[in-house]
Amino acid sequence: MEPVLVGDKPIIDRVLAEMGETVPAADIYDVPDLTEAAAKAAALVREGKADLLMKGKLDTAVLLKAVVNKEHGLGKGGVMSHFSIFEVPGYHKLLCPVDGGMMTYPTLEQKKAIIENTVGVLHAMGYECPKVGVLACVEKVNPKMPETVEADALKQMNQRGEITGCIVEGPVSYDCAMSKEIAEFKGFDSPVSGDCDVLVAPNIHAGNIMGKMLTVTCGARLAGMMVGAKCPIVMTSRGSSAEEKYLSIVLAAAAAQKEA
Numbered sequence: 001m002e003p004v005l006v007g008d009k010p011i012i013d014r015v016l017a018e019m020g021e022t023v024p025a026a027d028i029y030d031v032p033d034l035t036e037a038a039a040k041a042a043a044l045v046r047e048g049k050a051d052l053l054m055k056g057k058l059d060t061a062v063l064l065k066a067v068v069n070k071e072h073g074l075g076k077g078g079v080m081s082h083f084s085i086f087e088v089p090g091y092h093k094l095l096c097p098v099d100g101g102m103m104t105y106p107t108l109e110q111k112k113a114i115i116e117n118t119v120g121v122l123h124a125m126g127y128e129c130p131k132v133g134v135l136a137c138v139e140k141v142n143p144k145m146p147e148t149v150e151a152d153a154l155k156q157m158n159q160r161g162e163i164t165g166c167i168v169e170g171p172v173s174y175d176c177a178m179s180k181e182i183a184e185f186k187g188f189d190s191p192v193s194g195d196c197d198v199l200v201a202p203n204i205h206a207g208n209i210m211g212k213m214l215t216v217t218c219g220a221r222l223a224g225m226m227v228g229a230k231c232p233i234v235m236t237s238r239g240s241s242a243e244e245k246y247l248s249i250v251l252a253a254a255a256a257q258k259e260a
Contacts, residue, residue, distance in 0.1 A: 001253055004050050006041045007057075008032040034058045038066035042074050045231050051256045054234035054249065067229060074229040079103070079113035082235065083121050084224035085251065086214050091178065096122070096130075096198045097214070100207030101235065102226060108150045111200060112163060115154065117227045118198050119166045124255045130197040132158075133177035134170025135206070139188050141171065147202040154200075166198075167191055174199070174210075223247035225255070232256050 003023055005012050009030035016023060029044075031037040038058065044050040053074070055063050067074050082101030085094050099106065099114050106114060115132055122130045134151035141152045151170030158168035169177075169192040176183040180194025201207030214220040225248055226233040232252035236245050 001249060003027065004044060005029070005056075006031055006037045006044070007034075034062050035065070038063045039069070039072065042066045042069070043072065045074060046072070050231075052232045052234065052252045053229075054252070055236065060235060063233075063235075067226075067233060074231060074233070076228065076230055078228055079110050079117065080226055080228035081110075081114045081117045082224060083118055083227045084211055084222055086211070086220040086222045088214055088218055088220040090218070093195075093197070095196065095214075097207055097210045098198065098200055100201060100204060100209075100211045101224065102204070104204045106203070108153055111150060111154060112157060113228070115163055115166070115168065115198070115200060119163075121227055121251075121255050122197060123165060124257075125251075127197065130166045131192040131195055132166050132168045132198040132200060133172045133192050133196040134168065134200045135174060135177065135202060136171035137173060139171055139173055139176055139186070147171065150202075151200075169193075170200070221247070223251040225252045227255065 004027045005023060006029040009028055012028055029040055031040045041053055045053055081099045081103055083096065083098060084100065085096045088095050096118055098118050103110055103114060119130050134154050136145065136147045136151055138148060141148045143149060148171040154163065155168050155170045157163045158166065169190045172190065172192070176186060176188045176193055177196045177199060178194065183190065183193035199210070201210060215222055222244060224236065226235050232255045234248045234252050236248050
């Protein structure tokens with residue numbers, strides 16, 4: 001990875017000096033205004049001068065406004081969603097809870113797109129057929145619970161070949177998705193039980209709470225980025241650890257290389 005920095009150049013130069021690092025002058029763009037800096041960074045990607053985008057010290061909303069701009073942004077006409085992947089103590093493989101950072105109350109079609117975006121990144125990482133659990137609080141379809149109806153619809157889409165490259169199960173409760181033993185005890189028979197790669201939350205609140213619960217309470221490590229745009233976009237919090245930012249860059253680099 002080679003950094004291309006966009007922002008207030010005197011501040012960038014000072015920080016680099018404090019770190020004992022150097023970046024070629026040609027790779028530093030002096031754009032002090034944050035809104036203009038976000039627009040310039042998006043333009044560099046469109047012009048082929050950068051392969052991915054990463055949020056620096058600015059509000060997420062400022063960067064997203066530049067990304068979703070219909071004339072000069074990085075949209076592809078589809079749904080952009082947040083991809084996150086966690087190394088969770090006590091679970092035997094990496095886990096992707098989505099979407100806890102972008103889509104607030106996704107519709108059925110948007111949930112389909114979230115699955116497709118997420119599975120696309122996992123394919124780029126070398127997964128052949130990720131296992132996707134669409135979460136609800138029960139494992140049976142209940143017309144009074146729209147989340148269960150949509151989860152079942154996504155499963156049917158997968159079985160009809162409308163969602164490909166993965167196995168989709170839903171509705172499925174968190175315990176049945178994460179534990180084969182609990183699923184067997186409850187009489188829930190599914191190939192994803194205890195072996196999920198992806199957990200699809202019903203809304204951003206459930207996804208966000210799940211992600212923070214895994215990190216804050218369970219000590220999970222994570223990486224994350226926004227996908228569905230013309231390039232991966234690293235959207236870590238300004239307060240995220242250096243490790244989280246590093247892992248997110250590595251993840252985005254892999255996805256960008258696959259797209260290229």
